[in-house]
Amino acid sequence: MPFKTLLTVTGPDHGDGDVRLAAVLCEEINAHLSVLVVVVAAPPSGGEYAAVVSPAWLAEREAEMEMLERRSSAVSKMLLESLVSADLSSEYPEQSWADEVIGRHVRYADLTVVGPEMLASHMLKEKVIAGGLFSSGRPILLVPKAARATLKPKRVLVAWDASLEASRAVRESLDILSGADEVRIVIIDPIEDERHHGAEPGADVATYLSRHGVKVAVDRLPSSNHSIADVLRRHAIDTGAELMVMGAYGHSRLRERIFGGVTKSMIEDPGLPVLMAR
Structure with missing residues (x-):
């Protein structure tokens, strides 16, 4: 079955390299690009199920949501300048079920592209790969740094x-x-x-x-x-x-x-x- 929708996930501290890579692959095979911006919520300092919520933790969460909005805005602007058909969504999941949330998005794509920036991250990379492989039933494509990616290899x-x-x-x-x-x-x-x-x-x-x-x-x-x-x-x-x-x-x-x-x-x-x- 040909790939008609490619998905890539980007985080708040990533550049635009992974999104551009996915867009190039979409151009190569005439596919639609879905971009998911994810910021994983920080747990409370006293534990994820702490009864007392500190003002510092609330301030951290607010800052994270602002990061999510800024990153989504930047990606949206880049997609408007792209030649490929594209859509954008964002998520702010708790760490314990971030892979499930990501997996639900992956189910509606044919292939998830995990580029060099995501591979260089730690926690978010694990959530993306786990969500892609265990919560979606869809394949993933790992593209390391300096590798030439193509979906029409010889x-x-x-x-x-x-x-x-x-x-x-x-x-x-x-x-x-x-x-x-x-x-x-x-x-x-x-x-x-x-x-x-x-x-x-x-x-x-x-x-x-x-x-x-x-x-x-x-x-x-x-x-x-x-x-x-x-x-x-x-x-x-x-x-x-x-x-x-x-x-x-x-x-x-x-x-x-x-x-x-x-x-x-x-x-x-x-x-x-x-x-x-x-």
Whole structure:
């Protein structure tokens, strides 16, 4: 399915880089741009459910709402000068449910673009990615600093582990994959049995994609005591990939937070634009 609406989220201390990046991607594929301005409300100093509300906290909240208004006004002016069709909304959620609030907006877009400014932030980045992946059912596109982002890449790497998440990422990116000159299905340390990658790892997904007109090849790689994320990033460089497609959080978020994982590593250091779905 082609992407017809792209969404990007911006915060009060961000510049205009992420919004302009999303606008360029919209121009590339003739899509509509939705921009969400978010300021996450500061909790009371005595705790989120403190019985006594201090004047200082109330003053802080008022200042935050003014920041939200200023940022929304600045983005609105920029969108009026843009060539793409666009809409603007804003939210001032409490920290504990900010990801849910963001996720509700993400549901009405085909893809959420998470640009370099958002990736460089901390708390808001976590809320945007969690909202996008867990509260929307939609894919996200991570674009690191200095990376060239395009939704019409010529060479794409698909990180395949035969999981539901990877399958969904492939399905969400079919329009991109069918337009590429080369799509490489990459399987790290494949397990050859029916419960994992099948008798011939990568053959099933390659057949599925070829029926959609995708020019596909399968690369089966050993990890050789390196992390899967590092192997994927290295292979992306070696093959000149412009985009990586992968499933996100095959394990629980708690397990990834404690032990690490491919998703966590790619979010922290994508290396190239990465389309994730869950």
